[in-house]
Amino acid sequence: MRGRFEFLRPRSVEEAQELKARTEGAKYLAGGTDLIVRMKERKESPAALVSLRRIAELSGVRADGFVRVGSATPIADCIGDPALSSRFPVLVQAMASMGSVQIRNVATVGGNLCTASPCADTAPPLLVLGARLAVRRPGGQEDEIPLEEFFLGPRQTRLGPHDLVTGVVLDPPAPNARAIFFKKRRVAMDLALASVAVLLELDGATCVKARVAVGSVAPTPRRLESVERLLTGQEMKRDLLLAAANLARESVAPICDLRAGEEYRRHITGVFVRRALETLLGQARP
């Protein structure tokens, strides 16, 4: 690589935060599949990279009452984790659709979220699951930020300069909750043109709880609360599903770029919401 930078390999979160605070222009490095590409494209030129790969606390999945995924856990390790795949199949489904084997072996869940791309594939499923981010402040205090409050804009988050996301925390899933993820792309390695995750809790044919989240169709991944409100407490009839799909189409704010037009992204969002609801209802029927 042409730009020169220092490479720092701390062993603990405290050391990482201290190194980063002490080194002007330093950035945290997780898997690097986004940051290193941006550095090669001269979009970023950090003076130093503080690698998070050797910090044991940041790697792996812990499951007791709730599940905590270390922020520097590679996507491939999350996919292979039995607790995640049995309790949160929608997350594993989205992760399995990301990039390539090579990318999934190094890219991390924390990196995917902290990059804060509108098309981050882990975000819609984690939003419908109500995930929280464990954040270590420079003084050592640990806070939790609900994921739905985390993204401020493309590549912008609520993190302070030296804050470090240490993990993603998930409550145990409700026994009757089902969720699904859809993503549109042209070929396998593409970024999503539009993605939708939907979670439903049903009591018979009545929707007790609905969560709908989208990616690539707004400045950040986000929930569609209006669609959730429309569904909650209602009987899941065909007209309601169509109304939810229409409302989803109208609720997003996609850009038009060389990968897809605005109208197309809107259309796909509606189709995915309808298809997700139909699929989840189909699975719920005995």
Next chain:
Amino acid sequence: MKHPLAFTLNGSPVLGEVEGSKLLLEVLRDHFHLTGTKEGCGKGECGACTVLVDGRPVNSCLFPALEAEGREVTTIEGLPRGTELSAVQQAFVEQGGIQCGFCSPGMILSVQALLDRNPTPSESDIRDALVGNICRCTGYVQIVEAVHAAAGLRRGER
């Protein structure tokens, strides 16, 4: 600033001194002169730079060299035993899975990792495993055939 770097390269322990800004691809090619690993896009999309780190395929063009500390790195040069090709290499030669050859080292290492994990892959397992390896010559048909053949060779079928 240079840092010491110790790792296992194709089964042998190696020691180097590298700048913190070096990528694994650069160290393999320029320091260890293992030029089988290719640089294509440089962005993690084409897979020509694929090597195995602890048995898992990674894009060496995006992998900081110092992250290889203590790990086992396998390049295409590590597959043959002496002058005898590995089963995957042999199958690629026999099935016409190689034309210009630029993608072959990365492609073959991805296949190696697939078969180590799954000795009897379906066509869709094969295509999923090779999503990150682009070939502009073969149209992939012979490559998929080569993977089936390699799986057979490794099971001792001929």
